[in-house]
Amino acid sequence: xTDIAATAPREFALRAxxxxxxxxxSTLDHKELGIMYLLSAxxxxxxxxxxxxxxxxxxxxxxxxxLEPDFYNQLFTLHGTTMIFFVITPALVGLxxxxxxxxxxxxxxxxxxxxxxxxxMTVLGGLVVYWSFMAGGxxxxxxxxxxxxxxxxxxxxxxxxxxCIGLLIAGVGTVSAGLNFLVTVIRMRIKGLRYSRMxxxxxxxxxxxxxxxxxxxxxxxxxxxxxxxxxxxxxxxTAATGGSPLIWQHLFxxxxxxxVYILILPGFGILSEVFPVFSRKPLFGYKMVVLSxxxxxxxxxxxxxxxxxxxxxxxNANTIxxxxxxxxAIPTGMKIVNWIGTMWGGSLRFTTSMLFAIAFxxxxxxxxxxxxxxxxxxxxxxxxxxxxxxxxxxxVFMGGTFFTMMAGLYYWFPKMTGRMLDERHGKWFFALxxxxxxxxxxxxxxxxxxGMPRRVYxxxxxxxxxxxNFLSTMGAYLMGAAALLLxxxxxxxxxxxxIAGPNPWGGxxxxxxxxxxxxxxxxxxxxxxxxxMPLWEQDEYSLTPKTGIxx
Amino acid sequence: xxxxxxxxxxxxxxxxxxxxxxxxxxxxxxFLVVAATVYSIIKFRSSRRNNPAQFRDNKKVxxxxxxxxxxxxxxxxxxxxxLMNRINPPVNGATPDIVVTGHQWWWEVxxxxxxxxxxxxxxxxxxxxxxxxxxxxxxxxxxxxxxxAGKQDMVPGYxxxxxxxxxxxxxxxxxxxxxxxxxxxxxxLKVVAHPQEEYDQWLAANAGDASIPDDPTALSGAAxxxxxxxxxCHAIRGYNPGSHTGPDLTHLASREYLAGGVVKNxxxxxxxxxxxxxxxxxxxxxxxxxxTNQQKEDLTAFLKQLK
Numbered sequence: 001x002t003d004i005a006a007t008a009p010r011e012f013a014l015r016a017x018x019x020x021x022x023x024x025x026s027t028l029d030h031k032e033l034g035i036m037y038l039l040s041a042x043x044x045x046x047x048x049x050x051x052x053x054x055x056x057x058x059x060x061x062x063x064x065x066x067l068e069p070d071f072y073n074q075l076f077t078l079h080g081t082t083m084i085f086f087v088i089t090p091a092l093v094g095l096x097x098x099x100x101x102x103x104x105x106x107x108x109x110x111x112x113x114x115x116x117x118x119x120x121m122t123v124l125g126g127l128v129v130y131w132s133f134m135a136g137g138x139x140x141x142x143x144x145x146x147x148x149x150x151x152x153x154x155x156x157x158x159x160x161x162x163x164c165i166g167l168l169i170a171g172v173g174t175v176s177a178g179l180n181f182l183v184t185v186i187r188m189r190i191k192g193l194r195y196s197r198m199x200x201x202x203x204x205x206x207x208x209x210x211x212x213x214x215x216x217x218x219x220x221x222x223x224x225x226x227x228x229x230x231x232x233x234x235x236x237x238t239a240a241t242g243g244s245p246l247i248w249q250h251l252f253x254x255x256x257x258x259x260v261y262i263l264i265l266p267g268f269g270i271l272s273e274v275f276p277v278f279s280r281k282p283l284f285g286y287k288m289v290v291l292s293x294x295x296x297x298x299x300x301x302x303x304x305x306x307x308x309x310x311x312x313x314x315x316n317a318n319t320i321x322x323x324x325x326x327x328x329a330i331p332t333g334m335k336i337v338n339w340i341g342t343m344w345g346g347s348l349r350f351t352t353s354m355l356f357a358i359a360f361x362x363x364x365x366x367x368x369x370x371x372x373x374x375x376x377x378x379x380x381x382x383x384x385x386x387x388x389x390x391x392x393x394x395x396v397f398m399g400g401t402f403f404t405m406m407a408g409l410y411y412w413f414p415k416m417t418g419r420m421l422d423e424r425h426g427k428w429f430f431a432l433x434x435x436x437x438x439x440x441x442x443x444x445x446x447x448x449x450x451g452m453p454r455r456v457y458x459x460x461x462x463x464x465x466x467x468x469n470f471l472s473t474m475g476a477y478l479m480g481a482a483a484l485l486l487x488x489x490x491x492x493x494x495x496x497x498x499i500a501g502p503n504p505w506g507g508x509x510x511x512x513x514x515x516x517x518x519x520x521x522x523x524x525x526x527x528x529x530x531x532x533m534p535l536w537e538q539d540e541y542s543l544t545p546k547t548g549i550x551x
Numbered sequence: 552x553x554x555x556x557x558x559x560x561x562x563x564x565x566x567x568x569x570x571x572x573x574x575x576x577x578x579x580x581x582f583l584v585v586a587a588t589v590y591s592i593i594k595f596r597s598s599r600r601n602n603p604a605q606f607r608d609n610k611k612v613x614x615x616x617x618x619x620x621x622x623x624x625x626x627x628x629x630x631x632x633x634l635m636n637r638i639n640p641p642v643n644g645a646t647p648d649i650v651v652t653g654h655q656w657w658w659e660v661x662x663x664x665x666x667x668x669x670x671x672x673x674x675x676x677x678x679x680x681x682x683x684x685x686x687x688x689x690x691x692x693x694x695x696x697x698x699x700a701g702k703q704d705m706v707p708g709y710x711x712x713x714x715x716x717x718x719x720x721x722x723x724x725x726x727x728x729x730x731x732x733x734x735x736x737x738x739x740l741k742v743v744a745h746p747q748e749e750y751d752q753w754l755a756a757n758a759g760d761a762s763i764p765d766d767p768t769a770l771s772g773a774a775x776x777x778x779x780x781x782x783x784c785h786a787i788r789g790y791n792p793g794s795h796t797g798p799d800l801t802h803l804a805s806r807e808y809l810a811g812g813v814v815k816n817x818x819x820x821x822x823x824x825x826x827x828x829x830x831x832x833x834x835x836x837x838x839x840x841x842x843t844n845q846q847k848e849d850l851t852a853f854l855k856q857l858k
Contacts, residue, residue, distance in 0.1 A: 069733050069833055142730050148707060149690040149732055154655075239708025245691060246706060279595070285608040310693060310702040310728070312711035315639065319632050326624045326631075330617060336584060337616045341609065343591040347600045350592075358588060365584045369577040376573060376627055377635045378566050381701020382555040385693065385728045451553035451697040453728055456736035460812065462724075463552050 009418025009499060012517045028112035030101050031518065033119050035416060037094025040123050041087050042487075047130075048082035049483055051075045056440075056476040059469050062461035072457035073140040074159065078129075080143030081163065084263065085170050086126040088401055092266040093118075093177045095408055096205040098416065100181060102511035103199045105190025105529065107522045110183040118176035125170025132162030139163035142455060144256060144307075145226075147237030147248035152230045161230060164223040171220045178212030181205050190510075192529035199509045200289055204269030207293045208262055211300065215258035222251035246311060253304035261300040263397065265293060267404030268335055271357050274407045275342040277507045278354040282533060284341030285334075292331035292338075299328040309380045318377050325375035332368060336361060351505070352426030353410035356403045359434050363399025367392055370445065385455075388448025394441045406433075413490070414504050418516045419497030425489035432482035439475030443468045508533035513541070553724060557698040559744075561716040562638040566701070569630055576623055638700070642712050647684035649673065653692030653705040653727065655836060656734040657798055657811045667757045668786070670798035672741040672806045676750040677720050683713045690732060696725030696742050704729055717744040726812075733834030739812030760789020761801045761857050772853025775846045784837070787857065797837065803857045810835060821851045 027033065055075050058067045067075075097119075101109055109115045132138050139159035141150045150160050185206040189198070198206075225236040226248070235241040237248045268289070276283045283289065305313060305321040339361060348354065370392040374380045383389060413421035447468050452459055459465055503512040511518070512535055513527045531537040558564040595603075651673075652659040660673040675681050685694050687705035694713065695702040703711045727738035745753060764770050776782065777791065786793035788801040806816050813832045814820040823830070825847045828837040842850065 069736065073730075073733065073735075141732075146691055146730070149730070154690055154732060239706075244708060246709065279603070280597070281603050282605055282607050284606075285613055288608070288613055311704045311706060312709055315632075315636055315641075318635060322631050322635075323628055326628050329624060330620045333580075333620050334613070334616060337613065340584070340587045340591065341612065343588075343595060345606070346591075346595050346603045347597045348592065348595050349597050358592065361588050362585060365581055369581060372577070372627075373570075373573060376569065376631045378562075378631070378638055378701060379570055379573070381638075381703070382566065382697060384702060385730075449555055449697075451555070451695075451724075451726065453695070453726055453735075455730040456726075458736050460739070 009517070012418055013494075026116075028108075028116050029520065030097050030109045030112065030115060031416075031522075033115050034094045034096075034098025037090045037097060037119055037122070040119075040126070041091035041094060044082050044086040044090075044126055046483070046487070048079050048087055049480060051079040051082070053476060053480050055079065056473040058457060059459070060473040061470065062466050063458050065458075067457060069457045070137075070140060073142075073455070074138035076455055077139045077142050077145075077159075077163075081129060081139070081167075082126070083397070084143060084259070085167060086122070086129075088263045088397065088405075089170075089174060090119075090122050091405055092208075092263065092401075093122075093174070095270070095405075095412070096181060096201075096266060097177070099412065099511055100184060100202055100205055101188065102415075102514070102518060102522055103202050103509050104185065104188060104193055105510050105523065105527055106184065106188035108188075109180050110187055111180050114176050114180050118173040118180065121173030121176065122170050125166045125168075125173060127166075128162055128169060129166035132159045132166075135159075135162065144252055145248075146252075147226070147245040148239070150226060150248070151238055153238070161227065164227045164230075168220055168223050168227075171216050171223075174212055175216050178209040178216075181209040182213065185209075190527065190529060197529060197532045199269075200272030200283060200286070201266070201269035201509075203290050204265045204272070204293055207297050208265040211258045211262050211265070211297050214301070215255045215262065217255075218251050219255035219259075222248060222255070225251075246308075249308050249311060250305070253307045254301075256307065257304040258297075258300045260396070261296055263401050264404075265296065267401045267408075268293065270404045270408040270411070271339055271360060273507075273509065274353055274357045274411050275339050276533075277411075277505050278349045278351060278357070279343050279346030280349075280506075281342060281346040283338065284344070285338045286532065288334060289338050292334045295331040296328060299324060299331070303328055306375060306380070307384075309377050310384055322375050322377050326372065329368065329372050329375070336365060336368075349505075351410065352421075352423055352430055353407045353505075355427070355430050356407040356410065359430070360400065360403040360407065363395055363403060363437070366442075367395025367400055370395065383448055385453055386448035387444040387452045387454055390454050391441045391444035391448065394437075394444075398437060398441070406430075411505065412511075413493070414497075414500030415511055415516045415518070417494055417497070418500055419493055420500050420504060421493045422489050422497060425485060425492070429482050429486050429489065432478055432485065436475045436478030436480075436482060440472050440479065441475070443472050443475075447472075503535070508536040510534060553697050555697040555701070559698045559717060559719050559721065559723065560700060561718065562700055562714070563698065564718070565634055565637060569634055572630070573627060576627070580623075639703075639712075639714065642682065645682055647682045647712065649675070649681065650684045650686065651694055651705075652686045652688050653694070653731070653738075654688045655690065655732050656727070656738040656832075656834075658694075658738070658740050659688070659795065659798065662754065665754055665758050666788070667754060668788075668795070668799040669757060669802065670806075671739070671808065671811055672743070674743045674745060674750060674753045675715060675717060676747050677717045677744050679716065679747065681715045681717075683715060685711045685713060691729050692731050692738070693728030694725070695728035696723050696740070698723045699725075699742065702728040720744050720746060734811070734813075734832055737811045737813040737832055739808070741807060741812075757802055757805075761787045763790070764853060764856055766852070766856075768849050768852040769856055770853075772849035772851065775842070775850045776853060779840055779842065779846070779850075781840075800854065800857060804855050805858055818851050818855050821854055822847055825850055 135158045137157045137159045228234045229236050235243040237243050237245050302324040306325040309318050410421050500516045502515050510527050514523050535541045558567050650661045658671050661668045685705045687707045692705045693702045703713045723742045725740045782791045782793035784797035786799050809816045810832050827839045828835050
């Protein structure tokens with residue numbers, strides 16, 4: 001066993017070198033596709049991150065003239081669009097594509113061709129959005145692209161047309177991935193792996209696929225309508241000719257709010273794998289995590305108009321959406337209880353993966369509590385569309401989703417490459433990133449409360465604005481440096497990382513049963529599943545947490 | 552200082568209390584999470600413990616947590632609904648005291664029945680409920696003066712409104728709260744709240760026509776205003792009815808800022824603005840009229856005396 005473990009990563013590297021470009025363009029292997037999803041997310045992450053650095057540089061001092069206003073508007077539109085559609089979504093889908101089959105004991109996704117199609121549509125969508133620059137300018141009306149600003153009358157450039165087409169293409173990819181997950185989880189589970197024994201990551205991807213399939217079409221419809229408005233002079237969203245700008249907002253957020261949960265549910269799944277393994281204890285409240293995931297899925301369809309409290313819908317409509325939005329805090333808050341309960345009484349290992357998971361608990365709680373403030377309509381009236389909201393959703397997407405992605409990256413990198421992702425670099429990366437993150441975004445809560453709206457290319461020198469913005473920019477640079485360290489560390493670890501072996505963390509799910517990286521058909525010997533945590537609880541695998549196999 | 556926690560209006564006063572109560576509740580929850588996390592990190596690290604007990608849940612803890620969350624939500628849900636209806640009750644056909652229209656990228660302010668029209672800076676009385684009607688001339692804008700009230704969007708094709716009951720005289724600044732295009736950043740506004748008598752004086756002064764200049768430079772500036780077709784966008788009451796595409800200039804000299812707050816209203820800045828608006832505020836809908844230097848000086852002299 002040890003011999004195979006030692007040679008697998010080298011063979012993997014060797015095989016990867018021998019493969020041609022054509023091989024990667026045409027591969028149907030879920031593991032290669034998963035890695036390509038992650039690589040494409042990494043490339044777009046570096047682009048979106050660079051955009052953020054330029055924006056923060058513009059805001060470093062009041063009335064800065066470094067950037068033209070229109071270019072700044074293009075940058076924040078691109079930053080939001082990139083991070084949501086071309087970084088977080090593909091990264092989470094990529095982890096799912098790689099690990100869902102492994103965790104359910106399958107050797108492929110249900111539809112390998114659809115899987116490849118979904119990846120390439122996502123990549124193509126991103127390229128189309130970025131290609132707009134060649135055609136005369138990036139989209140510049142914000143990622144939620146409100147009507148009628150998004151109409152040709154007010155924004156004649158081609159950017160928004162590319163935005164529509166790019167997101168439509170990527171949307172087709174994401175829906176395909178959602179369908180594929182759904183069928184894979186229903187049909188491809190190995191014998192014995194009942195729903196009640198399914199790993200939480202698989203559960204959350206499964207629940208998520210329902211969200212994807214039902215939410216994305218609303219966006220795609222809105223984008224098609226907007227394209228018809230812009231290219232064929234229809235008037236879905238123009239008030240003067242009988243259309244309604246509010247219809248755009250409804251359609252967009254009917255997609256947009258479930259999307260927020262699409263971006264966090266798989267992250268909840270990752271944490272529910274990481275916490276038990278590094279606490280040497282089963283997950284606290286398995287049923288509660290599954291049920292609260294389903295509750296979030298259902299409720300997330302009923303909260304969209306909390307993005308529109310100031311749009312003048314009237315107090316009755318506001319009441320309904322306020323109540324549903326408050327309700328969704330219950331299942332979300334329960335998950336925090338589940339993860340702390342998992343650590344409680346355990347035997348904690350502070351790997352980089354676990355550090356990100358623990359930091360998530362704090363950051364996500366901040367983001368969740370500031371989020372509940374927005375369900376309180378009069379508070380929302382004051383703080384919506386300000387830097388307070390910018391702070392809030394970065395605490396949710398970065399302190400939340402991104403931290404779970406980092407926990408997942410450090411946890412699964414050894415499985416994907418056969419080598420450990422350097423832990424010494426990892427701790428530095430963690431310290432730098434968490435410091436930079438909090439410096440950047442915590443201060444923005446105050447800026448918002450002090451009247452600074454979001455999406456402004458500059459601001460007057462009002463009391464407090466200059467110093468808070470300066471510190472916020474410094475925090476952003478710190479995060480930028482940390483991100484470069486991570487990229488270097490991945491490169492370094494691919495060449496010189498410690499050989500991982502099949503199960504470096506002493507995990508209990510099936511992906512740890514096979515070699516790292518797994519062979520083409522995933523499992524040399526078909527595993528048998530009789531419990532929720534086969535590698536810990538089944539005597540034949542004898543990896544019970546009590547034996548402390550990684551000590 | 553700009554802050555939504557300023558209790559300058561009745562609405563903000565009540566919001567202040569709700570926000571403080573919510574902050575206390577949120578702070579308590581946050582403290583619980585941090586305390587439990589830190590305790591776990593210290594107490595349960597692997598160097599201290601091995602062979603942890605393999606328990607899988609604890610119904611009691613789960614029920615307690617859900618009950619705490621649910622009761623907080625019932626409490627704040629109730630407070631939300633009550634306060635929302637107090638701050639923004641229905642209009643029921645009342646006529647607005649002030650109509651504010653959002654334009655890319657400035658605010659038009661009218662006082663129905665008085666003939667007063669101004670831009671970007673306006674005045675309201677203290678100690679009286681004032682109904683502000685909000686409209687848009689182009690894209691969605693959002694009226695936001697944090698010290699006075701939360702945002703209300705101006706959505707083309709829809710009307711919205713805001714009740715203000717200012718308790719304390721003073722000057723309050725605000726800004727457009729919804730991204731509205733290239734110069735969203737420079738769509739700022741200023742609201743001055745006076746006691747009723749001062750407010751009436753201001754209103755009477757602003758209902759008057761523009762002053763007719765007596766010095767010759769300003770007089771030729773007035774001629775430039777006509778001959779260079781400034782009136783196709785701007786109005787100067789009593790002098791030229793003009794149009795309302797751009798800001799009303801009748802009492803321009805009484806305003807503190809130009810062009811949505813981008814520069815102070817000084818003769819030098821008026822001159823700069825007339826030279827090339829696109830340099831001062833890129834994207835602004837005022838074109839460069841290519842005036843001669845003499846025309847610019849005359850026009851500046853005319854505009855700066857429109858008190």
